[in-house]
Amino acid sequence: MERVSIKRRLKRGEVVIGTFLKFNSAAIAEMLGYAGFDFVIIDGEHSPFTYPEMEQMIRAANGAGADAVIRIPSYAGEHVLHAADIGAQGVQIPSVGTIEQAEDAVRELRYYPNGSRGFALTQRAAKYTFMSKDEYFNASEEDVLSVVHVENLEMAAKVEELCKIPQIDVLFIGPGDLSQATGHPGELNHPEVVALVERITAEALKNGKMVGVFCGSKADIEKYTKLGIQYIAFGSDLAMIAAKFKDVSKDIASVR
Secondary structure, three states: OOOOOHHHHHHOOOOEEEEEEOOOOHHHHHHHHHHOOOEEEEEOOOOOOOHHHHHHHHHHHHHOOOEEEEEOOOOOHHHHHHHHHOOOOEEEEOOOOOHHHHHHHHHOOOOOOOOOOOOOOOOHHHHHHOOOHHHHHHHHHHHOEEEEEEOOHHHHOOHHHHHOOOOOOEEEEOHHHHHHHOOOOOOOOOHHHHHHHHHHHHHHHHOOOEEEEEEOOHHHHHHHHHOOOOEEEEEEHHHHHHHHHHHHHHHHHOOO
């Protein structure tokens, strides 16, 4: 069965659930797909990956039925271009501090007339020239998701302006970074953080943008989807593996 991109699924109103990929492992990317995650977010911001390594993770995730999104190291245009050219189904753009930075970054993901991305068919995203130009341009527009982070007070105050950028598909809320920005580091359920997340969500939805958020529990997923959030990033491979290791270690320690 042909995989339907998460961008198309989101536009149909579906909720999609993925997780961050922290380990440099195509095998884990593949396992996450087989486990039923809709997508993996290859974490190029907080993990030391090269682009050839990320390309292998994309292949592995796609082969197991999951889309692959790359969280690039920063909003710099070259990072957007590299992530798109190696065939990611989405690009998450962190550390945005101004509307101009957000607009410049997402334009690097789109071809004329919707952007300024450098033209090339000689890369993986175009199946190494095995796609026609028109087929490739259509796939780039219809199936590649652009996700811009709202993780500081500057962007939280400019959600309405962000929503006016047509090349942005999803505004992604980072509760952890917002907890730090509001002076409550690590307190994701602090009333001030919760109120800010709810305000950003409501404003984005009112202005026609889809919303994403990081979740650390099933309760978080239930809470945020009720608000209308569709793009869910649940934990990470590292956190899930560590939690399982702790459980197993605790269990077997009881026999000593």
